[in-house]
Amino acid sequence: MGFLDRVGARSPWILHFDTGSCNGCDLEVWALLTPRYDVERFGGVNKANPKQADILLITGPVTKKCEDRLRNLYEQVPEPKLVMACGNCASTGAPFHNCYNVCYGVDKVIPVDVYVPGCAARPEALIDGLTKALSLWEKKALAAKEVKE
């Protein structure tokens, strides 16, 4: 099974979820799919479906309204899975860090594997984060298998 686990890192299917972002980071995430940054070079495809996704790209500070939705989506992504918090808001809550209606970052709701800073996070940084996340894939796959057993 080692081979299959390694292969997984070559086919990251992406689920992008906006948890209350200003759309700055969203535009940069979409830029990933355009000719200039073409994330499909790494096999990355935007699947828009948690059941078939491997990597959650999350933008925005996670508003209270989004909290349950985010958790729902996260639970629907099958193991092994990776979570990327894209941008400052998603990482820490940033300017919204003491707002009454915000959870202050993705990691307050679900476990995060990679943080990509920036306001907005640049596509180069996102690609960097993606490769970083994929390097964690094999470990994740093994961990998922242990849980199963």
Place this chain on the structure above:
Amino acid sequence: MATGEVATALLVLVPLAGAAASLLAGPRRLQRYIVGGTAAVLIIASVILLLDMAGRGFTALSISPPEELSTVVEALGIVLTVTFLYFGWRTRSVLVALFSVGELIMIGLLVASPGSEGPALLIDTLALVLVLITSIVGSLIAVYSLTYMRDDPRRGTFLAVIVAFLGVMNAAVMCNDMRWFEVFWSATTLFSFLLIGHARTDEAKNAARLALIINTGGGLALLMGARLLQYYHDTYLLSDLMAGGAAGLALLPFALLSIGAFTKSAQLPFQSWLLAAMVAPTPVSALLHSSTMVNLGVFLLLRIAPSFQGDLTISAAIALVGGLSFLATSVLAMTNSNAKRVLAYSTIGNLGLIVMCAGIGTPLAMAAAMVLLLYHAVSKALLFLAVGVVKEVRGSDDIEDMYGLRKDLPLVTMAIFVGIATLVLPPFGMFVSKWLISEAAIVFPLLAFLLAVGFASIVVYYFKWMGVLLTSVTGPGRPLRNDASLRAYRWELGALSAGAVAISVLIGPITHYLIAPFVARELLLPGLTDTLTLFTAGGELQAFLLLFLAIVVFLAARLFLRPAGGDTPYGGGEAVDELQVGGDYYLSERSASRISRAGTAASAVLVVLLVVAPLISEVL
């Protein structure tokens, strides 16, 4: 008397006696014994007949009944026609009155012109197949109706008619003499009329009246055909007809007989009565209007098919009527949400395919027609009975009321699945006929176009329905043995499902022993060529097919034995608590009725052509 003759007599007389007894019997328990006993005798007698035929290598069995009996049958014919006249007066239908007066005149002419003498009864494998269907499937349906009609105040009459019908149907398919055949044919018309009108509501009365009008009209066509058969071919015996060779006016009797067959088998343009007849209680729809009585029409067509093969116009017109009926009803079934109506459309469509095969008339097509006749009857009866159970439990036979049926009626769902699978899915019998028909249709490519769209439509309407049964299952369902329906139903559905699968497994022997002899009687079966490997008793495809079937059955069993459960569905991040869905029926009522009218008009033209063509070719 020989074994075969005893069995034949039992097959006809026991049901008639049973009918009389259940008419007189008051208590429900007594009725149960009578109907159950009749059913048991019928099943045993039909199996004895099968064994007897097998013992003689499946050669046809001719029986010449005593002379007095033909007088009785003739008298019965007159009594039936007078009854039609009475019902014509009762229902204020001028047409029925006209038709029955016409029938009386024709009967007079028939009596006045005796034809060649010969055996009045002929049991070949085609008749045997129909006897087996009527006696086994029909008996199961009769037993089913004991439970289904348990609270009906006029249960006794209903059961009597159902049981008597079995005997009459058995008699009809064994007839060789057109004069006899016509009498039993009329008897089925009468029983159909009585059963459709059983509920005595306005809707039921109108439906019964419509059925009576169209079927007495068909009966008149049949009688005229019989008279002309004697005039042009000097015989009333179907077995005396020559294959091919008829030309000009000599074809007219076949055209008229075909029109009679179209009315009985509810082909376009005569389909309206069968659709209206769906108001009858479900066992009636299952018995008369899908698996047995409507087969009489195509039975007659298959009998006379070799005789009209010489003429291209007649055979093409008949094939096209069948093809059009198939296409139009398949498309209309997609637009309908009532399960019984969908099944009725599908019945007309399948009979249309048989008519088409009779029109094509090649050995391959005839074999396909017989496969279709047998497998359709069993599967369709199963589907109707299952829908009846659903109606009793859920109070509706609309497909839109069947969401998530798997949850509370897993066994009924399984029965419907088996019914649909045996009607459509590859490893089962119907698929074989679908394949043979497609290969037979290349002699007349226009038919292939009708088939192409029709086959795809069948898949759509059956699996849309199946999808409804499977949808909306949230939480664990009941296990198979805790089905919410009555125990009696479960036994009958289980028996029919097992039977439908079993005859699919036995497709090799069935085609070899039951179907090949009939096809080879008139036409030369093209041996065991490559495309027909399936037809050898131990064909090479057979092993593959069996294996395939075993896998499918195993998986299907697993599929329904385990309750569903697991993860949450995707709802864009929202929790999906309850799924509310509605079916898609594609066409508005207006465009559906436009299709129906176009199909009816086109086939009406073909039917007129059928009668006019012999006249024209005679003049030219």
Place this chain on the structure above:
Amino acid sequence: MDPLVSIAILLAGPLLVGLSMGVDRRITARMQNRRGPPLLQPFYDIGKLFSKRPQMLGDLQGLFAAFCLTFQAVAFVLFAFGGDLLVAFFISSMGAVFLVLGAYSAPSPYSYLGANRELLAILAYEPVLFLVIIAVGINGSFLASEAPAGLLERIPLALAALVPVLVILLEKSPYDVPTAHQELVSGPYVEYSGRYLAMMELGRWFQLAFVYGVATLFVSGPDPLTNVAVKLAAAFILLLAAILIDNITARLTRRRMVLFMLTAGVGLIALNLIVLYASGVI
């Protein structure tokens, strides 16, 4: 047919289809001025799906996925061993039906809509594919092993009619109606994940292998090497046409899809057969 050749076809068929999916993604990317994924990307995807832990709504779905794969594989086995094209077609079309049933059996709104649309897609492409096979049969034999030579000259329009069929089967616009990425997420596949999604995908590969296989019957070369080359070229040209159509059109409605296939698709074959009959070839 030589059994070794059959086994070679059987093994090469799905692998070539997998490769063609990679080629498809590469060409599409180039058309959009991107670089695109590696050629073997579809195989990586399948491998990954097998390593994921599936999350399903019930085991009914998984069983239907298994049915789907079994039927499609059996259809292609029949084709590879020179069996009857019509039988293979009917078996393959039932594989497609199991995709629909699998989608229906999940209590999910997207999946339900996807299943409804997939049924319409079946209604659209099945008659055309059926008639293409009938057209092949009229010109000789229904057996794949005895396909008559020179089909391309006799029924070129039937080959052309395979293009829209392929567009639907490859889930490409304008007829990617069932999966409709932007409205239905991925239609009938929504509730599938892990190895069950991989089964569905493999089933689709087998189905495509059968359709490409029918297309390869239209051409033949004199010696084995050119024969293989010409057959591959025929399949590739069909794929190229589908990719081109995908990149220059937007999605149409399901009604348009059904109407187009039942008029233009069926009409092409009808026209071809009429010409053949009129010129007395058959």
